[in-house]
Amino acid sequence: MKEFLLKHQGKALALVLCLVPLILLATSAGASVGKERRIRPTRWSWSFLSLGQVGLTESVGEVFSIFDDDDTEKELARLRAENAILREEKARLIGVLQENERLRKMVGFKQSHPEYTLVPARVISQDTSPFFRVISIEIKAPEGVKLKVRQPVLVAGGVVGQVHEVLDGHAQVLLLSDPRSQIDVISQRNRAHGIVSGLGHERDYEAKVSYLSEKDQVREGDVMVTSGMGGGFPPELIVGEVLSVQPDERGLFQKVTVAPAVDLSRVSEVFVLTATKERMMTIEQEEDAAALEEEDDAEQQP
Secondary structure (H helix, E strand, O other), X not given: OHHHHHHHHHHHHXXXXXXXXXXXXXXXXXXXXXXXXXXXXXXXXXXXXXHHHHHHHHHHHHHHHHHHHHHHHHHHHHHHHHHHHHHHHHHHHHXXXXXXXXXXXXXXXXXXXOOEEEEEEEEEEEOOOOOOOEEEEEEOOOOOOOOOOOXXXXXXXXXXXXXXXXXXXXXXXXXXXXXXXXXXXXXXXXXXXXXXXXXXXXXXXXXXXXXOOHHHOOOOXXXXXXXXXXXXXXXXXXXXXXXXXXXXXXXXXXXXXXXXXXXXXXXXXXXXXXXXXXXXXXXXXXXXXXXXXXXXXXXXXX
16 A cells, blocks of 8 residues: 555646646536525535545545654664664763773872882682682782782772782682681771671671770771781771671670771772882892802802
């Protein structure tokens, strides 16, 4: 039907345009005769004209609806394609902006700590088991820099965890929320000393602070930072904030829960702290001492 109307639409319109004047002429000619003869042809002509108008309206409407439907479908398809492209570009742009913001913070953190030797790394996988909170990182250490177990892993917001296993170009990082993790911390407010380890919760990354007695007077909202003891983490790195403090049933220590300062579920880029300025000086002194010993041994030999 559509093809027929499209093919003969010009002829149909021409025929209708020719019939309309003839009908109007016949109708007007009947006006000079008697009343009865004038009314009957007029009624016939107007009835025929009405039928013609209805048919013409339907035919023309259907013809134009064909064009309208085709044009509308094409326009909708074009708009859908453009909308999909715009959504994709928006998502890509948001991702780029978020990545730039993260990298900007990391660069600022590195610049504000020139005493640290920080090696950037990218998170490539994450273990979601509550009892094994581990992430895998891809890392390219500069020449002369060695990755070792228990080296701190950080971001601009604070402590993430520590190196657990070193592989070729990769490393396994034990998050601070892992029950096997232990980080020596102090309260930033009153210097109360404790050990942070993970609670192993399924739905969060909360940790606990052990060995805090009632006399330590830790409160909710206290910030816990690394103590610098034990030789692993340098001092004053933010670990987390105290969520709750409850007395122990045995009355020896308090039950202190800590929320990590870093959202460990969304970590993408990290730093591995391979050495501090003090440690580098110690290493250089040890290397100089070893070199002197070798020289002395060589001179003593005959």
